[in-house]
Amino acid sequence: MSLDHDMMITVGPSPAAADSSPGNKQEALQLFSASCPGHRQHNDDACAVQLSQGAELQQHGSLAAVADGVANAEAGGEAARAAINGFFSDYYSTPETWATKHAVARVLHSLNSWLFRQSGGSTEIRRGWLTTFSAVIFKGTSAHLVHIGDSRIYRLRNGSLECLTHDHSHTLGPRRTFLSRALGMDAHIDVDYRCEALKAGDIFLLSSDGIHDFLPESTIIERLVNFCESTPQQLIDAALQAGSTDNLSAVICRVNSVGLPQCDELAMRNRELPFAPDLRPGQLLDNFQVLQELHASSRSHLYLARDQETDALRVIKTPSVNFCDDPLYIERFIAEEWTGRRVSHPGVIKVFAPSCERRCLYHVLEYIEGQTLRQWMQLNLQPQIPEVRELLGQLVSALRSLQRMEIVHGDLKPENIMMRNDGRLVIIDLGGADGPGLREQLHLSGECVPGSKNYAAPEFFFGDSASHRSDIFSLGVIAYELLTGKYPYPERLGSNHYRLKNYSQMRFTRASAYRSDIPHWIDSALQKACTADPKKRYSALSEFVRDLQIPNPEFKVPHKRPLLERDPLLCWQLLALALLLSHLLYFI
Structure with missing residues (x-):
């Protein structure tokens, strides 16, 4: 030493x-x-x-x-x-x-x-x-x-x-x-x-x-x-x-003296920047020429732009003016750039430092040619199991790079994953990223907003802190949906986030109910990854990957449950019908 x-x-x-x-x-x-x-x-x-x-x-x-x-x-x-x-x-x-x-x-x-x-x-x-x-x-x-x-x-x-x-x-x-x-x-x-x-x-x-x-x-x-x-x-x-x-x-x-909590200098400067207006093709934003709008939502806008200094294509992400007076939203928008510039992995989108002083708040992202994983899933219904394993392996590699930095993605879903033209997957949105180090460095004051309700781990809706097991839950839901085209739990509709009283409220449907060629051990691995209670979920990505590749002897072939457990309503309906028929036969 x-x-x-x-x-x-x-x-x-x-x-x-x-x-x-x-x-x-x-x-x-x-x-x-x-x-x-x-x-x-x-x-x-x-x-x-x-x-x-x-x-x-x-x-x-x-x-x-x-x-x-x-x-x-x-x-x-x-x-x-x-x-x-x-x-x-x-x-x-x-x-x-x-x-x-x-x-x-x-x-x-x-x-x-x-x-x-x-x-x-x-x-x-x-x-x-x-x-x-x-x-x-x-x-x-x-x-x-x-x-x-x-x-x-x-x-x-x-x-x-x-x-x-x-x-x-x-x-x-x-x-x-x-x-x-x-x-x-x-x-x-x-x-x-x-x-x-x-x-x-x-x-x-x-x-x-x-x-x-x-x-x-x-x-x-x-x-x-x-x-x-x-x-x-x-x-x-x-x-x-x-x-x-x-x-x-x-x-x-x-x-001798204690000042205000020290925060990343770039993040401090960004907090003072005004929001960018809605951009149109041909407009200039600093040294970027806007070519077209790629996506617009209530929370942000994405534009394809050309860097006039390097001639490279880039994506400009701007915050929605709907949140210009929301300090928690601004904190999270800045945190997304701070996180992205510190992650270096081919499976996570690159966030570039601007080459000149910014006049307003925005991110500079790499431009990825391809389609979202959602679009690919719509064109490839129930792909073969080996193909799903290969896609999940790419996502696991990217998530591991975040885990090594003590970062929880928090909003993993098919819409936030791009598939390049060569078939490689890239996580493109870090807006839900969270972690103790990120909070300590940027002095974030608010809780992270839960991700999409059909993919976000249930602990988000109990107000509990997110962990790497939360990302494993989301990955399990994506794996389940890739194989079956369905969600493992009843779909949650509407814009309001749901509330849970306890984890037992959530009823898991085995993947084999939708696809008979799924082996019971893969079915059980999906169930463990998507378990509502985080304490019963996989603690490491490697465990989930292994159980998708090699049969785990702990996963036994499930016995068929009685009809009363599988469908109580149907059971009682059949019983009522049987009683009705018996009465009719009695009077005949």
């Missing part, structure tokens, strides 16, 4: 290096750190800070961390340095579409696996690469805290000192503790996470036990109140004078 040149790591008696970080001149946030071996020969602590600027500040924030290598382990110091170095390197490489909580969880899981493998998978502490780890990510108006072990994170606010972490250790006696959780200790880890709102004047302290085990709170408060560059070293000196026999590390962070 190599150190990032913008990252300051302290692993010995050289606090001045951390204090001289160029980012420390930043007014909103100040970070200083120091570390030393104390009375020991080697320093098994490590600490680092990074003050980000520009886009990096908005996307990932600034970071401070402390790691304390377990002294009884053979490679405690190496583990601490590897954890600090690896976390800084990997965290700043995560996609900006990931939420902070998800990003740190993924990075720490990877780091823990690497450390555990370095010790040969041994659970003996003396043989392990073990270290504590505590970090604070300052992002927007929040502080994201991650913690494992017995290092600590304190916050001084309005003169009151609060420890924001819980020690993962057990006391065995005076100055004797047993560490119950640490990076590298086990193949699986449980890391504490919490998010705290920032206030101007907050001071955070990250410390190893060589400091906080030997200093009373009054001494810590006294040093933090008189915050300056040398505060970390002052805490170390005070702990040594108090009899500290361990390595000592401290990182001090002071929040």
